[in-house]
Amino acid sequence: MTEPPLYDREEFYNAYLTLPRSQKGLDGAPEWPTLRSMVGSVTGQDILDLGCGLGWFARWAVESGATGIDASDISVKMIERAEELTPAEMKPKISFAIKDLNDIGLQEGVYNLAFSSLTLHYLSTESLRRLLGLIFASLKPGGRFVFSIEHPIYTAPSKPSPEKLHDGREVWPLDSYAKDGLRETNWLGGVKKHHRTMTTYLKELMGAGFVLSDFDEWMPSEEYTKKEPMWKFERDRPMFLLMKVVKPIVH
Ligand SMILES: C[S@@+](CC[C@H](N)C(=O)[O-])C[C@H]1O[C@@H](n2cnc3c(N)ncnc32)[C@H](O)[C@@H]1O
Numbered sequence: 122m123t124e125p126p127l128y129d130r131e132e133f134y135n136a137y138l139t140l141p142r143s144q145k146g147l148d149g150a151p152e153w154p155t156l157r158s159m160v161g162s163v164t165g166q167d168i169l170d171l172g173c174g175l176g177w178f179a180r181w182a183v184e185s186g187a188t189g190i191d192a193s194d195i196s197v198k199m200i201e202r203a204e205e206l207t208p209a210e211m212k213p214k215i216s217f218a219i220k221d222l223n224d225i226g227l228q229e230g231v232y233n234l235a236f237s238s239l240t241l242h243y244l245s246t247e248s249l250r251r252l253l254g255l256i257f258a259s260l261k262p263g264g265r266f267v268f269s270i271e272h273p274i275y276t277a278p279s280k281p282s283p284e285k286l287h288d289g290r291e292v293w294p295l296d297s298y299a300k301d302g303l304r305e306t307n308w309l310g311g312v313k314k315h316h317r318t319m320t321t322y323l324k325e326l327m328g329a330g331f332v333l334s335d336f337d338e339w340m341p342s343e344e345y346t347k348k349e350p351m352w353k354f355e356r357d358r359p360m361f362l363l364m365k366v367v368k369p370i371v372h
Contacts (some may be wrong), residue, residue, distance in 0.1 A: 128196035132191035146177035161366040166233035172240025176203030193220035227259040237268040272359040276316035331366035
Protein backbone atom coordinates (compact mmCIF):
# COMPACT_ATOMS: atom_id res chain seq x y z
CA MET A 122 0.00 0.00 0.00
CA THR A 123 1.34 3.48 -0.86
CA GLU A 124 1.67 5.97 1.96
CA PRO A 125 -0.69 8.98 2.00
CA PRO A 126 0.91 12.35 1.15
CA LEU A 127 2.73 13.89 4.12
CA TYR A 128 0.14 16.63 4.74
CA ASP A 129 -2.65 14.02 4.82
CA ARG A 130 -1.11 12.13 7.73
CA GLU A 131 -3.26 12.91 10.74
CA GLU A 132 -0.43 13.72 13.16
CA PHE A 133 1.52 15.87 10.69
CA TYR A 134 -1.58 17.68 9.47
CA ASN A 135 -2.68 18.51 13.04
CA ALA A 136 0.81 19.79 13.90
CA TYR A 137 0.90 21.90 10.70
CA LEU A 138 -2.45 23.48 11.61
CA THR A 139 -0.96 24.87 14.86
CA LEU A 140 1.69 26.96 13.01
CA PRO A 141 1.17 30.74 12.89
CA ARG A 142 1.07 30.62 9.05
CA SER A 143 -1.77 28.08 9.21
CA GLN A 144 -3.74 30.06 11.75
CA LYS A 145 -3.10 33.66 10.69
CA GLY A 146 -2.51 32.99 7.00
CA LEU A 147 -0.20 35.38 5.14
CA ASP A 148 0.06 37.63 8.24
CA GLY A 149 1.68 34.68 10.02
CA ALA A 150 4.29 34.22 7.27
CA PRO A 151 7.13 36.69 7.93
CA GLU A 152 8.52 36.39 4.38
CA TRP A 153 5.16 37.38 2.84
CA PRO A 154 5.80 41.17 2.55
CA THR A 155 8.90 40.48 0.40
CA LEU A 156 7.10 37.84 -1.66
CA ARG A 157 4.12 40.17 -2.11
CA SER A 158 6.38 42.90 -3.52
CA MET A 159 7.69 40.35 -6.06
CA VAL A 160 4.12 39.33 -6.97
CA GLY A 161 3.12 42.96 -7.63
CA SER A 162 -0.36 43.89 -8.79
CA VAL A 163 -2.69 40.98 -9.57
CA THR A 164 -5.65 43.07 -10.70
CA GLY A 165 -7.37 41.53 -13.72
CA GLN A 166 -4.88 38.64 -13.83
CA ASP A 167 -5.16 34.87 -14.24
CA ILE A 168 -3.09 33.03 -11.68
CA LEU A 169 -1.77 29.56 -10.96
CA ASP A 170 -0.89 28.48 -7.39
CA LEU A 171 1.08 25.24 -7.10
CA GLY A 172 1.06 23.53 -3.69
CA CYS A 173 -1.59 25.99 -2.45
CA GLY A 174 -2.00 24.43 1.00
CA LEU A 175 -4.85 26.09 2.90
CA GLY A 176 -5.45 28.57 0.06
CA TRP A 177 -4.37 31.78 1.81
CA PHE A 178 -2.63 33.13 -1.29
CA ALA A 179 -5.60 32.29 -3.54
CA ARG A 180 -7.99 34.22 -1.27
CA TRP A 181 -5.58 37.16 -1.05
CA ALA A 182 -5.30 37.21 -4.87
CA VAL A 183 -9.09 37.33 -5.31
CA GLU A 184 -9.41 40.05 -2.65
CA SER A 185 -6.70 41.94 -4.53
CA GLY A 186 -8.58 41.90 -7.82
CA ALA A 187 -7.41 38.73 -9.64
CA THR A 188 -9.77 37.51 -12.35
CA GLY A 189 -9.33 33.85 -11.45
CA ILE A 190 -6.95 31.43 -9.78
CA ASP A 191 -6.27 27.73 -10.31
CA ALA A 192 -4.94 26.42 -7.01
CA SER A 193 -3.86 22.84 -6.47
CA ASP A 194 -2.24 20.65 -3.86
CA ILE A 195 -1.55 16.94 -3.46
CA SER A 196 -3.15 16.83 -0.01
CA VAL A 197 -6.88 16.07 0.22
CA LYS A 198 -7.00 17.45 3.76
CA MET A 199 -5.36 20.75 2.77
CA ILE A 200 -7.73 21.21 -0.17
CA GLU A 201 -10.79 20.33 1.93
CA ARG A 202 -9.74 22.87 4.56
CA ALA A 203 -8.96 25.45 1.85
CA GLU A 204 -12.51 25.03 0.52
CA GLU A 205 -13.94 25.45 4.05
CA LEU A 206 -11.93 28.61 4.66
CA THR A 207 -13.06 30.21 1.40
CA PRO A 208 -16.17 32.42 1.58
CA ALA A 209 -18.96 31.56 -0.89
CA GLU A 210 -18.62 34.85 -2.77
CA MET A 211 -14.99 34.06 -3.66
CA LYS A 212 -15.66 30.53 -4.88
CA PRO A 213 -16.54 31.40 -8.50
CA LYS A 214 -13.03 32.84 -8.90
CA ILE A 215 -11.01 30.07 -7.25
CA SER A 216 -10.70 26.52 -8.51
CA PHE A 217 -9.19 24.26 -5.84
CA ALA A 218 -8.03 20.86 -7.13
CA ILE A 219 -6.16 17.85 -5.77
CA LYS A 220 -3.11 17.41 -8.01
CA ASP A 221 0.37 15.97 -7.66
CA LEU A 222 3.03 18.27 -9.08
CA ASN A 223 4.95 15.17 -10.17
CA ASP A 224 2.37 14.40 -12.86
CA ILE A 225 0.28 17.57 -13.20
CA GLY A 226 -0.62 18.89 -16.67
CA LEU A 227 -1.08 22.63 -17.36
CA GLN A 228 -2.84 24.58 -20.06
CA GLU A 229 -0.50 26.55 -22.31
CA GLY A 230 -0.29 30.36 -22.55
CA VAL A 231 -3.07 31.19 -20.07
CA TYR A 232 -1.58 32.67 -16.89
CA ASN A 233 -0.14 36.09 -16.05
CA LEU A 234 1.37 34.79 -12.81
CA ALA A 235 2.42 31.40 -11.50
CA PHE A 236 3.04 31.21 -7.76
CA SER A 237 4.36 28.56 -5.42
CA SER A 238 5.15 28.96 -1.73
CA LEU A 239 7.41 26.54 0.16
CA THR A 240 6.53 23.52 -1.98
CA LEU A 241 9.15 22.96 -4.70
CA HIS A 242 11.67 21.42 -2.27
CA TYR A 243 9.30 18.43 -2.04
CA LEU A 244 10.09 17.57 -5.68
CA SER A 245 13.07 15.70 -7.11
CA THR A 246 15.17 17.64 -9.61
CA GLU A 247 13.76 15.51 -12.43
CA SER A 248 10.20 16.43 -11.43
CA LEU A 249 11.16 20.06 -10.92
CA ARG A 250 12.64 20.19 -14.45
CA ARG A 251 9.42 18.80 -15.93
CA LEU A 252 7.30 21.20 -13.88
CA LEU A 253 9.37 24.29 -14.77
CA GLY A 254 8.90 23.46 -18.45
CA LEU A 255 5.14 23.25 -17.93
CA ILE A 256 5.00 26.47 -15.92
CA PHE A 257 6.99 28.31 -18.61
CA ALA A 258 4.59 27.06 -21.29
CA SER A 259 1.52 27.91 -19.17
CA LEU A 260 2.50 31.59 -18.83
CA LYS A 261 1.62 34.28 -21.31
CA PRO A 262 4.68 36.08 -22.77
CA GLY A 263 5.92 38.51 -20.09
CA GLY A 264 4.26 36.43 -17.38
CA ARG A 265 6.08 35.86 -14.12
CA PHE A 266 6.75 32.94 -11.81
CA VAL A 267 7.20 33.95 -8.17
CA PHE A 268 8.15 31.30 -5.64
CA SER A 269 9.70 30.59 -2.27
CA ILE A 270 11.68 27.55 -1.23
CA GLU A 271 13.76 26.59 1.74
CA HIS A 272 17.20 28.11 1.13
CA PRO A 273 19.90 25.66 -0.03
CA ILE A 274 22.04 26.58 3.00
CA TYR A 275 19.10 25.57 5.17
CA THR A 276 18.37 22.31 3.33
CA ALA A 277 22.00 21.16 2.85
CA PRO A 278 23.12 19.68 6.19
CA SER A 279 23.10 15.94 6.74
CA LYS A 280 21.92 16.75 10.30
CA PRO A 281 19.78 19.84 9.86
CA SER A 282 19.44 21.28 13.36
CA PRO A 283 21.48 23.90 15.26
CA GLU A 284 24.56 22.70 17.16
CA LYS A 285 25.93 24.18 20.36
CA LEU A 286 29.64 25.12 20.43
CA HIS A 287 31.74 24.82 23.61
CA ASP A 288 31.39 28.59 24.13
CA GLY A 289 27.60 28.28 24.13
CA ARG A 290 27.02 29.74 20.65
CA GLU A 291 24.57 27.95 18.40
CA VAL A 292 25.66 27.39 14.80
CA TRP A 293 24.19 25.81 11.69
CA PRO A 294 26.16 22.65 10.81
CA LEU A 295 26.56 23.26 7.09
CA ASP A 296 27.94 20.18 5.36
CA SER A 297 27.09 18.28 2.14
CA TYR A 298 26.17 21.52 0.37
CA ALA A 299 27.33 20.22 -3.02
CA LYS A 300 25.42 16.96 -2.70
CA ASP A 301 21.94 17.39 -4.24
CA GLY A 302 19.39 14.88 -2.96
CA LEU A 303 16.96 13.89 -0.25
CA ARG A 304 17.39 15.02 3.34
CA GLU A 305 15.52 13.75 6.36
CA THR A 306 14.62 16.51 8.82
CA ASN A 307 12.90 16.35 12.19
CA TRP A 308 10.48 19.22 11.40
CA LEU A 309 7.01 18.45 12.87
CA GLY A 310 8.08 14.87 13.62
CA GLY A 311 9.98 14.05 10.41
CA VAL A 312 9.91 15.34 6.84
CA LYS A 313 11.85 14.43 3.69
CA LYS A 314 12.87 17.29 1.42
CA HIS A 315 15.10 17.64 -1.64
CA HIS A 316 18.24 19.72 -1.26
CA ARG A 317 19.62 21.43 -4.36
CA THR A 318 22.43 23.94 -4.66
CA MET A 319 21.74 27.47 -5.79
CA THR A 320 23.51 26.52 -9.05
CA THR A 321 21.06 23.67 -9.68
CA TYR A 322 18.04 25.94 -9.12
CA LEU A 323 19.37 28.68 -11.36
CA LYS A 324 20.43 26.31 -14.14
CA GLU A 325 17.05 24.55 -14.08
CA LEU A 326 15.23 27.90 -14.28
CA MET A 327 17.45 29.12 -17.13
CA GLY A 328 17.13 25.75 -18.86
CA ALA A 329 13.34 26.19 -18.88
CA GLY A 330 13.77 29.60 -20.56
CA PHE A 331 13.17 31.90 -17.57
CA VAL A 332 15.01 35.16 -16.95
CA LEU A 333 15.80 36.17 -13.37
CA SER A 334 13.98 39.30 -12.27
CA ASP A 335 14.21 39.40 -8.46
CA PHE A 336 15.90 37.41 -5.72
CA ASP A 337 15.93 37.51 -1.92
CA GLU A 338 17.74 35.39 0.65
CA TRP A 339 15.07 36.06 3.22
CA MET A 340 16.04 36.59 6.83
CA PRO A 341 13.96 38.34 9.50
CA SER A 342 14.84 41.95 10.31
CA GLU A 343 16.31 42.77 13.72
CA GLU A 344 13.11 44.64 14.49
CA TYR A 345 11.06 41.53 13.68
CA THR A 346 13.13 39.30 15.98
CA LYS A 347 12.51 41.73 18.87
CA LYS A 348 8.79 41.13 18.35
CA GLU A 349 9.20 37.39 17.61
CA PRO A 350 12.32 36.13 19.48
CA MET A 351 11.87 32.56 18.17
CA TRP A 352 13.08 33.86 14.77
CA LYS A 353 16.40 35.19 16.20
CA PHE A 354 18.51 32.25 15.02
CA GLU A 355 17.24 32.76 11.47
CA ARG A 356 19.36 35.94 11.26
CA ASP A 357 22.51 33.79 11.20
CA ARG A 358 21.74 32.02 7.94
CA PRO A 359 19.01 32.44 5.34
CA MET A 360 16.06 30.13 5.81
CA PHE A 361 14.05 31.00 2.71
CA LEU A 362 14.96 31.81 -0.87
CA LEU A 363 12.45 33.95 -2.77
CA MET A 364 12.64 34.40 -6.53
CA LYS A 365 10.83 36.09 -9.36
CA VAL A 366 11.57 34.86 -12.88
CA VAL A 367 9.97 35.99 -16.09
CA LYS A 368 8.99 34.43 -19.41
CA PRO A 369 10.54 36.87 -21.87
CA ILE A 370 8.49 38.50 -24.62
CA VAL A 371 10.04 37.42 -27.94
CA HIS A 372 9.68 40.00 -30.72
C1 LIG B 1 4.73 24.16 3.55
S1 LIG B 1 3.21 23.79 2.75
C2 LIG B 1 2.91 25.35 1.94
C3 LIG B 1 1.46 25.59 1.62
C4 LIG B 1 1.16 26.95 1.00
N1 LIG B 1 1.79 27.10 -0.29
C5 LIG B 1 1.59 28.04 1.93
O1 LIG B 1 2.63 28.66 1.70
O2 LIG B 1 0.87 28.30 2.92
C6 LIG B 1 3.69 22.75 1.41
C7 LIG B 1 2.51 22.27 0.57
O3 LIG B 1 3.04 21.56 -0.55
C8 LIG B 1 2.17 20.49 -0.82
N2 LIG B 1 2.87 19.48 -1.61
C9 LIG B 1 3.94 18.74 -1.26
N3 LIG B 1 4.28 17.89 -2.25
C10 LIG B 1 3.42 18.12 -3.27
C11 LIG B 1 3.24 17.55 -4.57
N4 LIG B 1 4.02 16.58 -5.02
N5 LIG B 1 2.23 18.02 -5.35
C12 LIG B 1 1.40 19.01 -4.90
N6 LIG B 1 1.53 19.58 -3.68
C13 LIG B 1 2.51 19.14 -2.87
C14 LIG B 1 1.78 20.00 0.56
O4 LIG B 1 0.64 19.15 0.53
C15 LIG B 1 1.58 21.30 1.30
O5 LIG B 1 0.27 21.78 1.23
